[in-house]
Amino acid sequence: MSTFLQACVNGLLMGGFYSLMGMGQNVIFGVMKIVNFCHGEMLMVGMYLTYFLCTTFGLDPYLCVPLVAIIMFFLGAVIQHTLITPSLGTKSFTNLLFLTVGLGLLLSNGALVLFGSEYRTIPTSYSQVYINLGPVTLALPRLISFGVLIVVSIALFAFLKYSTIGKQIRAVSQNPVGAEVVGINTKRIYILTYGLGTALAGIAGALLTGFYTIFPTAGASFGFRALIVVVVGGLGSIPGAFFAGIFLGLLETMVALFISPSYSDLIVFVTFIVILVVRQLIIIRRK
Amino acid sequence: MKKLISILSIIAVLATLVVGLAVADEAPIKIGTIYAMSGGNAAIGENILRGIDFAVAEINAKGGVNGRMLEVVRGDHAGDPAQGKSEAERLITQEHVDVMMGCHMSTVTEVVAQVCTQYGVPMITAISTLDRLSDPDHEAMDYFFRLCPLNSVYVEDMLKYLKDTATQTGEEVKTIAIFTDRAAIGQELIRCVDLFKDKYGFELVATVDYSSNATDLSAQVLALKKANPDAVLCDSYIGDATLFVQTLKAQNYTPKLIVAKANGFTDPAFISNLGNLANGVASVVEFNPDLINGKEINEEFKAQYGVNMNGHSAESYTVVWIFKTAIEAAGSTDGAAVRDAIAKLDIQGEFPGGRKIILPYDRIHFENYDLAGVQHYRDNTSASVAIAQVQDGEWKTVWPFDFTDTKVLYPAPLQ
Numbered sequence: 001m002s003t004f005l006q007a008c009v010n011g012l013l014m015g016g017f018y019s020l021m022g023m024g025q026n027v028i029f030g031v032m033k034i035v036n037f038c039h040g041e042m043l044m045v046g047m048y049l050t051y052f053l054c055t056t057f058g059l060d061p062y063l064c065v066p067l068v069a070i071i072m073f074f075l076g077a078v079i080q081h082t083l084i085t086p087s088l089g090t091k092s093f094t095n096l097l098f099l100t101v102g103l104g105l106l107l108s109n110g111a112l113v114l115f116g117s118e119y120r121t122i123p124t125s126y127s128q129v130y131i132n133l134g135p136v137t138l139a140l141p142r143l144i145s146f147g148v149l150i151v152v153s154i155a156l157f158a159f160l161k162y163s164t165i166g167k168q169i170r171a172v173s174q175n176p177v178g179a180e181v182v183g184i185n186t187k188r189i190y191i192l193t194y195g196l197g198t199a200l201a202g203i204a205g206a207l208l209t210g211f212y213t214i215f216p217t218a219g220a221s222f223g224f225r226a227l228i229v230v231v232v233g234g235l236g237s238i239p240g241a242f243f244a245g246i247f248l249g250l251l252e253t254m255v256a257l258f259i260s261p262s263y264s265d266l267i268v269f270v271t272f273i274v275i276l277v278v279r280q281l282i283i284i285r286r287k
Numbered sequence: 288m289k290k291l292i293s294i295l296s297i298i299a300v301l302a303t304l305v306v307g308l309a310v311a312d313e314a315p316i317k318i319g320t321i322y323a324m325s326g327g328n329a330a331i332g333e334n335i336l337r338g339i340d341f342a343v344a345e346i347n348a349k350g351g352v353n354g355r356m357l358e359v360v361r362g363d364h365a366g367d368p369a370q371g372k373s374e375a376e377r378l379i380t381q382e383h384v385d386v387m388m389g390c391h392m393s394t395v396t397e398v399v400a401q402v403c404t405q406y407g408v409p410m411i412t413a414i415s416t417l418d419r420l421s422d423p424d425h426e427a428m429d430y431f432f433r434l435c436p437l438n439s440v441y442v443e444d445m446l447k448y449l450k451d452t453a454t455q456t457g458e459e460v461k462t463i464a465i466f467t468d469r470a471a472i473g474q475e476l477i478r479c480v481d482l483f484k485d486k487y488g489f490e491l492v493a494t495v496d497y498s499s500n501a502t503d504l505s506a507q508v509l510a511l512k513k514a515n516p517d518a519v520l521c522d523s524y525i526g527d528a529t530l531f532v533q534t535l536k537a538q539n540y541t542p543k544l545i546v547a548k549a550n551g552f553t554d555p556a557f558i559s560n561l562g563n564l565a566n567g568v569a570s571v572v573e574f575n576p577d578l579i580n581g582k583e584i585n586e587e588f589k590a591q592y593g594v595n596m597n598g599h600s601a602e603s604y605t606v607v608w609i610f611k612t613a614i615e616a617a618g619s620t621d622g623a624a625v626r627d628a629i630a631k632l633d634i635q636g637e638f639p640g641g642r643k644i645i646l647p648y649d650r651i652h653f654e655n656y657d658l659a660g661v662q663h664y665r666d667n668t669s670a671s672v673a674i675a676q677v678q679d680g681e682w683k684t685v686w687p688f689d690f691t692d693t694k695v696l697y698p699a700p701l702q
Contacts (some may be wrong), residue, residue, distance in 0.1 A: 003509055006538065010505035017502075054345060119525045121560040128702075130537060137539035211533060212502075213526045213560065221502045256506030261495050262469070264506060 002135030013142045013222040015249020016149040017204055021222050022229030022241035023156060024200030030236035031193040032088065034096045038104030039220055040223015042198050046205025047201025048111055054122050054209075061122050061209045062144060068206040071198045078104070080191045086192070104223070111216040118212040127210065135176045141210030148207055153242055154199070161228040161236060170194055173236060228272045288424035288601030309364035313597065315530075316351075316620055317342070318610060319384030319408075321374050322391050324357045324363040331391050331599060334431035335413065336361070337592050338563050338600030349640065352611045353618070353680035360384050364395050367555065375402040384408065385620040400431035407622035409629055409660050411609060413602040416441065421663040429665070431624050432653045434609065436670040437600055439658065441571050442479035442520075445546045448569075448674045448686045452544065455659065455688075456697040457697050460544065464493040469524050474523045476548055482659045492516050500526050504534045511540065518544035525551035529560045536564060536701055543698035545569060546674065556678055563578045567699025569676040573598025573646070575684045577613065578673060580690060581644040601645055609651065615639075629653060630665070647673035649688045 021039065028036045034044075053064045083103070087095050121127075129140040160166040171179040172189045180186050204222070212218070225248060232261050233244030251271065255265040311312075320339060320510040321333035336359075343357045346403050351357060360382045361376035371390055378384045380401065387410040389398040396415040403410040404427070411432045412420070418437045419425065436444070446463075453459040465480055467473035475498055484491055493514035495507045504527065511519060519542040523531060528551035535541060547570040551557060558565045576585040576595045584604075609632065614620055616626035634651040639642040644651060650669035655662065674686035676696055684691040 006511055007506065009501070010538075014503045016507070078290075117360050119529060119554075119556050119560065121529065123560075123562060125672055128536065130539065132539070137537060139533075139537035142537065198482075210292070213529050215500075215526055217500065218526075221500055225502065252503070253506045253509075257509060261497065261507045265498055 004259065005134075006136050007257045008250065009136050009138065010269075011250035011253035012246060013146050013249070014252070016146045017208065017222065017245070018225050018229050018248045019153065019242045020149055020204045020207075020234060021199055021244025022245045023153065024197040024204070025226045025230045026233070026236055026241040027156075027169075027193055028197035028239055029043055029198065029230060029240070031169060032084075032086070032190060034093075034100070036089075036197060037097065037100040037200055037223070037226070038107060038147060038193075039197070039226050040217070040219030041078070041104040041107040041202035042072065043205040043208070044073070044111060044138035044214075044216065044219035045066075045107055046202030047209050047212075048216055050206040050209045051120055051122055051214050061124065061206060062148070065115060065148060065203055065206045068202045073195040073199040074201030075195075075202075077191045077195035079198070080194035084194060085187060089142050089243035097214070104219075108216045108219070115216065117216065119215045121138050122209050122211055124210070125174065139211060145207040145210055148203075152200070157238065158180050158282075169196075228268070231272065232275050289686050292580075295332050295447075299651075306618040310477055313355060314354075314387075315356040316614065317358050317360050317382060317384040318607065319360050319362060319375075319378035319382065319387040320524075321364050321378070321387070321389035321395070322373055324361065326365040328391060330630065332363075332472055334597055334599045335391065335603045338413075338589075338596070338603035339601070339607055341591065342604040343642075346611050353612050357489055357611070359605070362389075362400075363389055364392075366395070368392075368395045368398045372398045375399040377406055377408045379403070385622075386410065386614075388413060388590060388606055391599075392564055395421060396420060397425075398430050400425075400621045400690075404428045404430045409610075409622060411629070413606045414599055417657075418571040418661075418663075421666045423662050424456060426662075426664050427600045430622070432665045432667075434606055434667050435573065436649070436672055437658070437663070437666065438475060438535065439479045440670065441482045441672055442476060444672045445520055445548065445571060445674070446480070446483050446489065448488070449544060450487050451686060451688065452695055452697065455695045456587060458517075458543075458697075460517040460700045461488075461490060462492045462516040463489045463518050463520060464495065464514050464542075465491065466495045466509055466511060466519050466521040466523075468527060469496045469498050472522045472524075472550060476520065480520060484686065493663055497527065501526060501530065504530050505538055506532075508538045511542065512538060516542065518546065519553070520548070522525065523551045525554040525556055527555060528552050530669070531563055532564050532568065532701065537701070541699060541701050545699055547571070549612075553682070558677060558682075563702050565677045565701075566679070567677065567696050567701050569674050569685065569695075569699075570682075571672045572682065572684070574601035574673045574674055575673055575675045576648055576680055577684050577691065577693070578645070579689075581645045584642060584645050605644065605646060605651075606643050609634070611641075612638055643679055645659060647671055647684075647687055650679075 025039050049063045049068050050061050053059050087099050126140050131138045168184045172186050228242045229241050234241030251265050255267045322335050324332045347356050362378050364371035385410050389399050393415040396412050407631050409430050414435050416438045447459045467476050495508050495510045545568050549571050552570045585596045613628040617624040636649050648671045650671045653665045655664045655667045656668050673684050675682040676685045678696050683693040685695045
């Protein structure tokens with residue numbers, strides 16, 4: 001029983017990251033209908049940015065989170081304005097696919113050149129603090145990260161639902177032509193959205209540094225899971241991505257607990273394919 | 288007059304020959320080396336070559352081998368077997384090396400050893416651990432010898448260590464678990480544990496694996512916790528090794544003994560990333576500066592190169608001494624004679640005119656033998672690794688017990 005509880009907590013804590021990654025991916029997909037294949041690399045950039053801020057200015061990794069979010073937002077905005085917006089005009093999916101995949105390769109290899117292949121960590125005074133809650137043990141950095149994740153998620157929901165820009169983003173996502181007709185500057189929204197998505201990946205990266213190692217290809221596994229989250233939660237759906245992320249985290253740990261850790265990846269990917277196929281069948285039947 | 292001229296010319300020819308022979312006699316003995324000096328593995332090559340240069344300088348300072356100096360002729364395989372082959376041919380046919388050392392990657396070693404056998408040039412590998420280099424498929428490579436332990440011997444030594452810990456800890460290890468990467472390194476660990484576990488009477492209670500650069504290892508750690516083995520054997524790359532130890536702590540589980548098969552666990556970043564958490568983790572090492580016979584040489588080595596001698600430098604250093612001893616025993620540099628001398632060599636404790644064996648074993652002797660049911664050829668059967676444990680943030684040798692004064696830290700504190 002205690003193992004089960006511990007596994008639940010582990011799944012929840014990890015699932016939070018998958019949620020955040022998935023939501024970032026989905027914000028971008030919802031508005032521009034493009035899959036951002038360099039989303040994982042953006043997380044990695046966020047990690048290195050945090051590392052840089054911590055080692056250069058002696059900041060605490062969690063204090064870096066807002067800074068990283070702002071810097072990543074501008075990075076995303078610049079990428080959108082200079083690279084993606086021009087490609088959107090071509091209406092070519094392959095063009096955008098190669099653009100984001102290429103950008104991801106550029107970023108991870110750039111990190112390799114700049115920082116080398118060493119695996120780094122950011123040690124803090126509390127990185128080895130563990131909290132015992134009955135049968136469950138929690139690492140303090142993971143707990144703080146999860147708390148921040150939840151706050152960020154709620155803020156994101158509220159922003160999209162109530163703020164003017166949030167409403168504009170949703171409008172563009174529902175009907176870009178209609179949005180433009182009522183006077184929304186879609187290009188500006190594109191820039192804001194990509195910036196927002198990148199900032200979310202950056203936040204996830206910054207929060208990970210509390211307990212994960214930083215290396216140039218650190219984003220790959222998270223980027224890939226973000227794709228699963230997006231597909232399971234529904235393309236473009238922010239709440240869907242949130243719950244799918246938590247579901248993925250729990251699924252991984254439960255499979256590992258009840259079947260075998262060796263099969264956890266396998267079963268996650270099989271579930272992913274099954275959901276894809278079933279959804280496709282439902283859509284066909286509805287038609 | 289004609290007679291005089293012919294006599295004179297005969298004398299002249301003889302004189303040239305004699306002079307020529309004398310010069311040839313003083314020409315250096317050439318050791319060919321084939322390691323990566325460019326590409327991603329260049330750093331490894333550098334450590335190996337330091338060990339070789341150190342031994343050569345030491346031997347030359349004492350008057351060389353049979354009155355001749357040693358000279359190192361370097362080849363660069365850049366991690367590519369095809370390039371290794373062409374470098375081997377160049378060193379043999381153009382540079383006329385007498386003996387060969389190499390390589391860092393076993394796949395390159397295999398190709399180079401075939402070339403050496405074809406040309407009759409004796410070759411010793413200091414560090415290629417792949418089992419199959421000496422298996423029955425390679426029986427015909429009879430100019431090729433291996434100093435270092437085989438991959439499976441690494442794992443057998445890990446199990447021997449676990450068995451031996453009982454004399455210091457008072458608690459016998461009965462159950463073991465494997466925690467490892469799903470990639471090739473993990474498969475190799477699983478295969479080798481399976482080969483030897485019964486011999487040492489261990490019960491394997493769990494095999495837990497994951498894919499490289501895992502996002503999370505808590506499920507794996509929980510599986511280990513559930514199986515609750517007396518000792519955990521692991522092999523991981525550095526990112527996963529770091530995450531593993533952190534996760535052990537986060538899941539409130541401390542196995543009493545953790546032994547790793549080097550890789551990420553002996554990466555310099557392992558201790559610097561984990562700090563105190565690393566205390567108690569043990570790993571296989573080929574050499575450690577605190578080994579009883581290694582302290583002295585490590586100080587001299589460090590004074591010269593500014594870094595500690597590592598396993599690769601220590602093993603390469605030893606191979607140069609093996610060549611020296613064999614060439615002296617053979618009395619010439621003739622390939623077949625040197626090969627036979629290496630095959631007959633039996634170095635006990637120390638090299639004639641040299642140091643004690645600086646590695647964690649006290650005999651060097653190449654033999655054909657049976658390892659877990661498979662015949663192997665021309666391996667140094669006394670070769671063994673040492674086990675080092677992180678104690679106070681440093682790697683301290685704890686096994687074999689005869690080669691160290693440090694005791695095993697038990698149970699592993701991980702703090």
